[in-house]
Amino acid sequence: MPTDVGHEIADALGTLLKRSTREQIYRRLTEGLGEAVDEVTYPVLSGLARTGPRSAAGLADEIGLDRSGVTRRATRLEEAGLLRREPDPADRRATLLALTEAGRAAIETTRQRLAAHIEDSLASWPPGEAQTFARRLHRFVNHGPFTG
Amino acid sequence: MPTDVGHEIADALGTLLKRSTREQIYRRLTEGLGEAVDEVTYPVLSGLARTGPRSAAGLADEIGLDRSGVTRRATRLEEAGLLRREPDPADRRATLLALTEAGRAAIETTRQRLAAHIEDSLASWPPGEAQTFARRLHRFVNHGPFTG
DNA sequence: CATATTGCGTGCGTCGCGCACGCTAGACTT
DNA sequence: AAGTCTAGCGTGCGCGACGCACGCAATATG
Numbered sequence: 001m002p003t004d005v006g007h008e009i010a011d012a013l014g015t016l017l018k019r020s021t022r023e024q025i026y027r028r029l030t031e032g033l034g035e036a037v038d039e040v041t042y043p044v045l046s047g048l049a050r051t052g053p054r055s056a057a058g059l060a061d062e063i064g065l066d067r068s069g070v071t072r073r074a075t076r077l078e079e080a081g082l083l084r085r086e087p088d089p090a091d092r093r094a095t096l097l098a099l100t101e102a103g104r105a106a107i108e109t110t111r112q113r114l115a116a117h118i119e120d121s122l123a124s125w126p127p128g129e130a131q132t133f134a135r136r137l138h139r140f141v142n143h144g145p146f147t148g
Numbered sequence: 149m150p151t152d153v154g155h156e157i158a159d160a161l162g163t164l165l166k167r168s169t170r171e172q173i174y175r176r177l178t179e180g181l182g183e184a185v186d187e188v189t190y191p192v193l194s195g196l197a198r199t200g201p202r203s204a205a206g207l208a209d210e211i212g213l214d215r216s217g218v219t220r221r222a223t224r225l226e227e228a229g230l231l232r233r234e235p236d237p238a239d240r241r242a243t244l245l246a247l248t249e250a251g252r253a254a255i256e257t258t259r260q261r262l263a264a265h266i267e268d269s270l271a272s273w274p275p276g277e278a279q280t281f282a283r284r285l286h287r288f289v290n291h292g293p294f295t296g
Numbered sequence: 297c298a299t300a301t302t303g304c305g306t307g308c309g310t311c312g313c314g315c316a317c318g319c320t321a322g323a324c325t326t
Numbered sequence: 327a328a329g330t331c332t333a334g335c336g337t338g339c340g341c342g343a344c345g346c347a348c349g350c351a352a353t354a355t356g
Contacts, residue, residue, distance in 0.1 A: 005270065006263025008282040012289040013173060018191050019344095020212020022165055024294050029162070040312070043166050057334065064168020066314050071336055093321040093334050115154025121293035122153065129284065134156040136281045141160040145269035146172050167313095188343070205303065214345050219305055241303050241352040 029114055033106050036080030041073045045082065045099065045107045053098035055088070070097075082106060177262055181254050184228030189221045193230065193247065193255045201246035203236070218245075230254055 015021060026039040037045065043063040048054060051062070060070040074097050077083035082103035088094035099107070122130040141147070163169060174187040185193065191211040196202060199210070208218040222245050225231035230251035236242035247255070270278040289295070 004263060005278050005282045006265075006267040007259065008286050009266050010177075010259060010262045012282075012285045014177070014191070014194055015289050016164070017170055017173065018211055021289075021294060023212070025161060025165065028294070029158075043162070046162055055334075056336090063166055064171070067335070068315085068337080069313060072312085075336090088334095091322070091334080095335070111155065111158060114158045115152060117154075118157050118293050119154040122288075130153045133281070133284045133288070134153045134160075136277065137160045137285070138156050140270075140281070141163050141169075145266050146169060146176070203303075204305095215304075216306080216346085217344060220343085223305090236303095239303080239353075241350095243304070 028117065029110060031110065031113070033110055034080060036076055036082060037106065040069075041077055044070065044073045044077060044097075045103060048083070048097060048099050049104065049107050053086070053096040055094050056097060059097060077103065176265065177258060179258065179261070181258055182228060184224055184230060185254065189225055192218065192221045192225060192245075193251060196231070196245060196247050197252065197255050201234070201244040203242050204245060207245060225251065 023039065026042065030037045030039070030042055043065075044059065047059050047062050056070045056074065057067055060067045063070075074083055074085065078085060082100055084098055084100050085095045086098055088096050119130070122133075125133075171187065174190065178185045178187070178190055191213075192207065195207050195210050204218045204222065205215055208215045211218075222231055222233065226233060230248060232246055232248050233243045234246055236244050267278070270281075273281075
């Protein structure tokens with residue numbers, strides 16, 4: 001029960017990033033999406049859903065992976081019918097990665113399900129606290145100690 | 149910019165668990181500890197610091213890893229002088245994993261440094277908000293949607 | 297005393313990753 | 327216009343981490 005803010009957050013992060021916790025979260029994140037979607041491929045789908053069709057290099061930058069990794073994941077997702085490669089009309093060497101309808105539907109469904117699960121679990125919190133927490137967490141993750 | 153609590157938290161978690169973010173956090177978590185300590189071995193040290201000397205099996209359970217993994221990490225840390233194996237006086241097949249003084253010092257130093265970094269980054273938050281956030285985060289991680 | 301069980305450590309196969317290379321296509325120089 | 331340089335993608339290779347299954351030693355059980 002540290003009264004120290006920094007330590008409390010640090011410990012929470014440690015727990016959150018542990019393999020077991022991480023895999024449990026991802027298992028739920030990818031539940032029912034078929035075996036093509038897992039901890040590794042999820043960020044590809046998620047990234048594409050956020051930004052729309054995109055080159056492999058750009059996507060690699062965003063999810064912090066080597067381009068070769070993106071290529072391989074994309075191939076797996078392509079074979080599963082969740083993603084398609086389309087030639088960039090403006091640049092004939094580039095290939096745009098885009099979600100198929102199935103891909104979009106899959107990730108959207110799971111996002112909904114996960115969000116519902118989280119909200120259920122937070123239903124016992126005092127009213128308003130969950131909203132505040134969500135905003136703070138968002139701020140912490142996107143503009144906090146690890147993102148400059 | 150979802151007003152939806154569940155989605156906002158889900159997205160934040162997604163970002164947080166991305167490889168790039170994760171590795172950045174761990175890089176800072178293990179900064180200056182020598183190359184024996186990294187994303188993989190850190191939970192071993194952290195777990196031992198929390199619970200004291202412990203059997204490999206028990207530790208494996210806690211950090212959600214196979215026993216073989218714990219064995220290997222322990223060996224690495226042992227060679228680096230951060231951990232020592234001592235026979236369990238009560239059971240001669242068991243080996244207790246315990247931090248050495250160097251191990252304890254190393255992880256303590258880093259915990260301090262990380263906590264300070266986090267607090268620095270949160271210094272611009274309105275007074276009290278950081279404390280509240282830390283408590284909520286702790287609750288979310290340890291008694292939230294993914295820990296029953 | 298014989299058998300089953302527990303606890304560790306190790307060999308093996310699998311998987312994900314980064315790096316470096318080759319190939320194609322566009323950009324730039326002269 | 328031709329030659330060279332750069333950008334973008336995919337693939338082969340080696341590395342490291344992991345889980346599984348086995349063997350060995352020690353304890354529990356009947």
